[in-house]
Amino acid sequence: MIKMRNVSKIYPNGTIALDHVNVHIRKGEFVFIVGASGAGKSSFIKLLFREELPTSGELVVNGQDVVHMEHDQVPYLRRGLGVIFQDYRLLPDKTVYENVAFAMQVIEAPRRFMQRSVNTVLDIVGLRDKYRSFPSQLSGGEQQRVAIARAIVNNPAIVIADEPTGNLDPETSWDIMDIFQRINKSGTTIVMATHDKSIVDTMQRRVIAIENGHIVRDEAQGVYGYEA
Amino acid sequence: MKLRTSEYFITEVAHSLRRNTWMSLASVGTVAVSLFVLGVFLILVLNMNRMASMLESQVQISVYLEDSVSDVDRRGLEHDIRNLQGIAHVDYVSRDEAKARLAERLGDQKYLLDALGDTNPLPDSFEVTVTQPDMVETAAKAIGEFPGIESTRYGQDVVQHLFDITRLMRIFGVALMLLLAAATVFIIANTIRLTVYARRKEVAIMKYVGATDWFIRWPFLLEGIVLGFVGGILAALALRSFYAAMAAKIYSTLAFFPLMPQYPFMNYVTLALLLAGMAIGATGSTVSLKRFLKV
Numbered sequence A: 001m002i003k004m005r006n007v008s009k010i011y012p013n014g015t016i017a018l019d020h021v022n023v024h025i026r027k028g029e030f031v032f033i034v035g036a037s038g039a040g041k042s043s044f045i046k047l048l049f050r051e052e053l054p055t056s057g058e059l060v061v062n063g064q065d066v067v068h069m070e071h072d073q074v075p076y077l078r079r080g081l082g083v084i085f086q087d088y089r090l091l092p093d094k095t096v097y098e099n100v101a102f103a104m105q106v107i108e109a110p111r112r113f114m115q116r117s118v119n120t121v122l123d124i125v126g127l128r129d130k131y132r133s134f135p136s137q138l139s140g141g142e143q144q145r146v147a148i149a150r151a152i153v154n155n156p157a158i159v160i161a162d163e164p165t166g167n168l169d170p171e172t173s174w175d176i177m178d179i180f181q182r183i184n185k186s187g188t189t190i191v192m193a194t195h196d197k198s199i200v201d202t203m204q205r206r207v208i209a210i211e212n213g214h215i216v217r218d219e220a221q222g223v224y225g226y227e228a
Numbered sequence B: 001m002k003l004r005t006s007e008y009f010i011t012e013v014a015h016s017l018r019r020n021t022w023m024s025l026a027s028v029g030t031v032a033v034s035l036f037v038l039g040v041f042l043i044l045v046l047n048m049n050r051m052a053s054m055l056e057s058q059v060q061i062s063v064y065l066e067d068s069v070s071d072v073d074r075r076g077l078e079h080d081i082r083n084l085q086g087i088a089h090v091d092y093v094s095r096d097e098a099k100a101r102l103a104e105r106l107g108d109q110k111y112l113l114d115a116l117g118d119t120n121p122l123p124d125s126f127e128v129t130v131t132q133p134d135m136v137e138t139a140a141k142a143i144g145e146f147p148g149i150e151s152t153r154y155g156q157d158v159v160q161h162l163f164d165i166t167r168l169m170r171i172f173g174v175a176l177m178l179l180l181a182a183a184t185v186f187i188i189a190n191t192i193r194l195t196v197y198a199r200r201k202e203v204a205i206m207k208y209v210g211a212t213d214w215f216i217r218w219p220f221l222l223e224g225i226v227l228g229f230v231g232g233i234l235a236a237l238a239l240r241s242f243y244a245a246m247a248a249k250i251y252s253t254l255a256f257f258p259l260m261p262q263y264p265f266m267n268y269v270t271l272a273l274l275l276a277g278m279a280i281g282a283t284g285s286t287v288s289l290k291r292f293l294k295v
Helices: A041-048 A071-079 A095-106 A111-125 A140-153 A170-187 A197-203 B003-019 B023-057 B071-082 B096-114 B134-146 B156-198 B200-208 B212-254 B262-292
Strands: A004-010 A018-027 A030-034 A056-061 A081-084 A158-162 A189-194 A206-211 A214-219 B060-065 B087-093 B125-130 B149-154
Touching: A004 A041, A004 B096, A004 B262, A018 A041, A018 A214, A030 A041, A030 A170, A030 A197, A041 A189, A056 A197, A056 B149, A071 A081, A071 A158, A071 B200, A071 B212, A095 A111, A095 A140, A095 B003, A111 A140, A158 A170, A158 B156, A170 B060, A170 B125, A206 B156, B003 B023, B003 B060, B003 B071, B003 B156, B003 B212, B023 B156, B023 B262, B060 B071, B060 B134, B071 B087, B071 B125, B087 B096, B125 B134, B134 B200, B156 B212, B156 B262
Parallel strands: A030 A189, A030 A206, A081 A158, A158 A189
Antiparallel strands: A004 A018, A004 A056, A206 A214, B060 B125, B060 B149, B087 B125
16 A cells, blocks of 8 residues: 655755655555654655655555656545544535535536435544534534545545544544544555554554654554653 | 536635625726727727728829820820729829819818919829729839829828828837736736635645646636636726717718728627736736645
């Protein structure tokens, strides 16, 4: 699903975010990316959906060569990915339903699938009955669930989440993790950058720890490893 | 483009025009004023061109004969001129007829001729018309070579002046047009920039979920085109009534002025303004998208 070979990311100001990183993530895996702020987690995540390009190295995501990809192919790479952020990034003047449907609209998905697909994913995240609410009327956890629904409505092969529980209290965080587990069970690969020690330690999934741009640990059933 | 997508684009454009009401109105107003001025120049230049070419095609060569030419020689000359290339008509005007015409043209001031008494200073002449306007000069030269011809005259210099003026107006018009177009493009670019700014979150999300660059660009481009188009409509409406009023005024005072008839002329001008408006709008959007929309 994801293959990084000798990937480095150096920003124009000289910051080395990633230094010769090698990672192989297989289909259906659930992977946590952990590390302190500024360790290179965000860069790692951004490379996956080509928000950033590696300075050097090879990167294949979902069977597509991200490094040598033509600019006009990037949208098609992203259609196979679902991206979720810490700050939800919902459109405030659209309802829950419209926010999710938006993701289908902009890739010109056939209309006849739209209603069914949106309802299905709203069921998955448990927000079917709030489809007419606006983001401002929802709690943080509910907003993140809408964002998850939006990320999976186009059936991505990989879901990429950058600190999805960063703004949520522990209990709500677990609700969100529950949804991610269910999505993962259906065969979707999940890559999640997180700070949340208790979640990582409890879930017992693969953990990739990044420190100063290097992978310092990669364990199949890992724990966070140090006090965040 | 799918129907559903066009629907989406249209709602987006309507939405953003509403959101930036004042800026949109300002853009439409600027486009309208610029296109109106542009239209006035277009009308002026086209009319002057028409006048010049009409005058040119009507140009006659006046061929004045020496007093010594006999009737027989005169008929010979008339025959020779007629046989030259590109000659349409040759009409003989006797000196008496010339005097009578002059008297008629003087009208109220006919008394000026009375001073001459019975003498007639005017020569016999031919009025020669040519088949092609551009043959006037060569024909006049050729006729001048014949014996017994005192001089030839034609209105080429008047026509030349008119063409010179038209060309100047055209240059001035184009310069003004470019200036106004640049200003209008700038205003529209600014409006679109506001839209891009207002929709930056949406654009970001669209990119994450895999919208193509063109899918993202279209609503902005369309908004610019709509602004230009509406401006074009206003300018065309104003120009049409302007031309109608001007035509009425000119016809009531200068009945013979060869003004372009209102139809279909103004329909073409309208079409030109609408197209120009849309082109300006599209350019404005493109400028803004190049600078502010990173897709």
